[in-house]
Amino acid sequence: MDKAKEILKKNTMIFALIIVTIFFAWQTGGTLLVPQNVTNLISQNGYVVILATGMLLCILTGGNIDLSIGSVVALVGALAGTLIVNKGMNIWVSIIICLVVGLIIGAIHGYWIAYLRIPAFIVTLAGMLLWRGVALMILNGMTISSFPSHYLNLFNSYVPDVFAGQMNILSLVIGILICIIYIIVQFVSRMNRKKKGYQVETLFAFVIKIIILSAVVIALSYSLASHKGIPFILIILAVIVSIYAYFTTRTVPGRYLYAMGGNEKAAKLSGINTNKVLFFAYLNMGFLSAVAALVCVARFNSAAPTAGTNYELDAIGACYIGGASAYGGIGTVPGVVIGAIFMGVLNNGMSIMGVDNNMQKVVKGTVLLAAVTFDVLSKKRSKTA
Amino acid sequence: MATILLEMKNITKRFPGVKALDNVNLQVEEGEIHALVGENGAGKSTLMNVLSGIYPHGSYEGEILYQNEECKFGEIRDSERKGIVIIHQELALVPYMTIGENMFLGNEQGSVARINWEDTYRKSNELLQTVGLRESSRTLIKDIGVGKQQLVEIAKALAKNVKLLILDEPTASLNEADSRKLLDLLLQFKKEGLTSIIISHKLNEISYVADKITILRDGATIETLNNKTDVIGEERIIRGMVGRTMTDRFPKREDIQIKETSLEVKNWTVFHPTYSGRKVVDNVSLHIRKGEVVGIAGLMGAGRTELALSIFGKSFGENITGTLLLHGKEAKLNNSRQAIDKGLVYITEDRKGDGLVLTNPIRVNTTLAKMEKVSHHGVIDKQAEMTAANDYAQRLRTKCTSTEQMVGNLSGGNQQKVLISKWMFADPEIMILDEPTRGIDVGAKYEIYCIINQLVKDGKSILMISSELPELLGMCDRIYIMNESKMVGEVSREEATQELIMGQILKTSKGA
Numbered sequence: 001m002d003k004a005k006e007i008l009k010k011n012t013m014i015f016a017l018i019i020v021t022i023f024f025a026w027q028t029g030g031t032l033l034v035p036q037n038v039t040n041l042i043s044q045n046g047y048v049v050i051l052a053t054g055m056l057l058c059i060l061t062g063g064n065i066d067l068s069i070g071s072v073v074a075l076v077g078a079l080a081g082t083l084i085v086n087k088g089m090n091i092w093v094s095i096i097i098c099l100v101v102g103l104i105i106g107a108i109h110g111y112w113i114a115y116l117r118i119p120a121f122i123v124t125l126a127g128m129l130l131w132r133g134v135a136l137m138i139l140n141g142m143t144i145s146s147f148p149s150h151y152l153n154l155f156n157s158y159v160p161d162v163f164a165g166q167m168n169i170l171s172l173v174i175g176i177l178i179c180i181i182y183i184i185v186q187f188v189s190r191m192n193r194k195k196k197g198y199q200v201e202t203l204f205a206f207v208i209k210i211i212i213l214s215a216v217v218i219a220l221s222y223s224l225a226s227h228k229g230i231p232f233i234l235i236i237l238a239v240i241v242s243i244y245a246y247f248t249t250r251t252v253p254g255r256y257l258y259a260m261g262g263n264e265k266a267a268k269l270s271g272i273n274t275n276k277v278l279f280f281a282y283l284n285m286g287f288l289s290a291v292a293a294l295v296c297v298a299r300f301n302s303a304a305p306t307a308g309t310n311y312e313l314d315a316i317g318a319c320y321i322g323g324a325s326a327y328g329g330i331g332t333v334p335g336v337v338i339g340a341i342f343m344g345v346l347n348n349g350m351s352i353m354g355v356d357n358n359m360q361k362v363v364k365g366t367v368l369l370a371a372v373t374f375d376v377l378s379k380k381r382s383k384t385a
Numbered sequence: 386m387a388t389i390l391l392e393m394k395n396i397t398k399r400f401p402g403v404k405a406l407d408n409v410n411l412q413v414e415e416g417e418i419h420a421l422v423g424e425n426g427a428g429k430s431t432l433m434n435v436l437s438g439i440y441p442h443g444s445y446e447g448e449i450l451y452q453n454e455e456c457k458f459g460e461i462r463d464s465e466r467k468g469i470v471i472i473h474q475e476l477a478l479v480p481y482m483t484i485g486e487n488m489f490l491g492n493e494q495g496s497v498a499r500i501n502w503e504d505t506y507r508k509s510n511e512l513l514q515t516v517g518l519r520e521s522s523r524t525l526i527k528d529i530g531v532g533k534q535q536l537v538e539i540a541k542a543l544a545k546n547v548k549l550l551i552l553d554e555p556t557a558s559l560n561e562a563d564s565r566k567l568l569d570l571l572l573q574f575k576k577e578g579l580t581s582i583i584i585s586h587k588l589n590e591i592s593y594v595a596d597k598i599t600i601l602r603d604g605a606t607i608e609t610l611n612n613k614t615d616v617i618g619e620e621r622i623i624r625g626m627v628g629r630t631m632t633d634r635f636p637k638r639e640d641i642q643i644k645e646t647s648l649e650v651k652n653w654t655v656f657h658p659t660y661s662g663r664k665v666v667d668n669v670s671l672h673i674r675k676g677e678v679v680g681i682a683g684l685m686g687a688g689r690t691e692l693a694l695s696i697f698g699k700s701f702g703e704n705i706t707g708t709l710l711l712h713g714k715e716a717k718l719n720n721s722r723q724a725i726d727k728g729l730v731y732i733t734e735d736r737k738g739d740g741l742v743l744t745n746p747i748r749v750n751t752t753l754a755k756m757e758k759v760s761h762h763g764v765i766d767k768q769a770e771m772t773a774a775n776d777y778a779q780r781l782r783t784k785c786t787s788t789e790q791m792v793g794n795l796s797g798g799n800q801q802k803v804l805i806s807k808w809m810f811a812d813p814e815i816m817i818l819d820e821p822t823r824g825i826d827v828g829a830k831y832e833i834y835c836i837i838n839q840l841v842k843d844g845k846s847i848l849m850i851s852s853e854l855p856e857l858l859g860m861c862d863r864i865y866i867m868n869e870s871k872m873v874g875e876v877s878r879e880e881a882t883q884e885l886i887m888g889q890i891l892k893t894s895k896g897a
Contacts, residue, residue: 192768193768196768250764250765250767251760251763251764251765252756252757252760252763252764252765253763255749255753255756255765258742258744258745258749259742259745259749259753262742262743262744262745263738263739263741263742263743265738265739266733266739266740266741266742266753267742267753268700268721268739269697269700269721269731269733269739269740270721270725270753270754270807271698271720271721271722271724271725271726271754272722272753273720273722325744329742329744329745330744
């Protein structure tokens, strides 16, 4: 019983996600989970995952947030539109220019926040107004649309169907391959740990975990395969998420993010240059905002002056729902991904059900408050225990 | 015989792992000035916090009788309603509010919906006159000096109809003239019938104002001396404060050969980072040799931690001047990273505040100061990290379910061991230990002492800052005495006694 409680406590958001998914699947008569909608869900929420990953690094440093990312998305999108559509520049050169601009904006924020120690809230609030203004100036208030197809294909196309059947067999094969590799890696590392005498989870729990995760991956790839196949955007997301998951858990700079957020004074006395850590978090946020911008213009096939509005709130929401602490030092990339999917399912499910747009906002706000309240209360309890 | 205003009976207060107060008794007569003395950590402040309701009824054992009524204070407001007001060592004033606003903070004049500022400032001005402070009550707190701020605190207490005033080290940050003014004010209030309890380290001040002196030591009342009837010398008070029997609370250290000097600091001066012009370390020189444990004795606020932090890669203070020699060669350490790389580490007195990352497991805390030992090209080798953490947990006998346990869930003693592990892992030559046994129980203390002995046996140099004199006497080969930012003495193990050290500190205090 205690064990079940612990599993439940550790994976609250996963269970919440499952419940919400089942609820909407039931309410929408299964529409939520039809292959076409699953594909939709992924392309609709790609930008949230990318932005939330970057936001997590900022939040980890001590609850610092970045309010400017929606405006940065608009600005970089406007730039991409001008370069690719209006100037007809080579798309690769344009992409590199956009990413560099994102880095520069991130560096500016980072310098002000980390070295001048102006509160992140203020710096990025200023950025939010400033970059939106620049975006409007570039676009002159107009929307740039119709990107060339070779640009759109980078983000909007699917894994090709080499076997030419009813289903996209290659997508299914990829899904199965991922599962096999995952299972092998898990078993090898388990054996290694055992050999060196480290604690390992019980075989039962281990197998169950593998079965569930494999089932999810195969079900997802089956679902995608029966529509158009695995979308490229999913591969981009997987790469980004893997890199940042690795970065935060397995590298020294990643470790420093947690140490700084957990106790900045202790980190400083341990010889960590906390200014550099903070600077990096915002530099990276600028970079990922630019990536998200490129994804967004491809998805909408346009660069609009209002693009990216409220994206910062989606990203922050995904982080907190995904278990990041509002005080910093706690949070994981997989958690944030779950948070983003959770928000995505909520949005998508309510839209399909035809819930009034205003009501949707009420529900989303309530969910965010509930998630953070739960986080704070559960921590209080573990402290007094 | 005068009536008893306050009686505290058999007060016992426990903190996790320690007994801060053990059956303490205190009797205060109406209209007297009662002094409470004792070493740091003797339990003076804890006792006053019990009295004022900061530690609510139920969190301690024993009885408080005030005006012959049993009191069960749940919070500070309860005690203030009865006229018991405490003024803490760190003043509780809001710098950007006026004197008047501060004096009636939480006690605003007028109604909830409309503060009556006329009344507030008129009453404030009257009270300021009573305490002899010639300032307008519309002056901002930040614009007046510490001495005047102390008077504002007293005026604020008077505004609450105080009957029993408690002052915790009121003169600690005051100069001689301001201190004298404050003490005279207390004597004047006494004539008007006010009872006060004063906590102080300055024995000459206590002899000057106090009617009775209660001595606390290790959380227990030792004795109450009557200053009116007996002539009490400072020697007598010091003996009461420190006179404990030294049993085998300290592990024997094998004879260790003390070798060449590893760290030397010459003419070290450090200024305060925010109050420019205030010297926190004033022309201090010291040296430590390999295989030696050197102590620094002193009262809180003597500048010991500031000295240590400024040596540790200038982690505190500004305009640091002086020479630092490591193994005979001059070294410039501009940040903590450089200090760690040169083998000099500082182990903080505040393990929760700036030592450990409480939300991280033991493993992560252990390796934090020297990640390059468990990583290649910035990628962490988790297995190597676990091996290292387990190794230190075993060597230091840290009690934990595994090294994946969150540090925040460990007891104080075990947290301290993790903190020491962390800095041992950084392969230091010289370790500065700041209050290494603060707030941990006797058993854990003994284990920490054993670790220190092992470290010097391995040829390390240890600089130990401690407010517990017996600990310094039991552990150190040499003891420096620091007071009010200056080095005021150095004694060898053989000649050191608690009376000598305490005497030296008190003799050099500004008040003397």
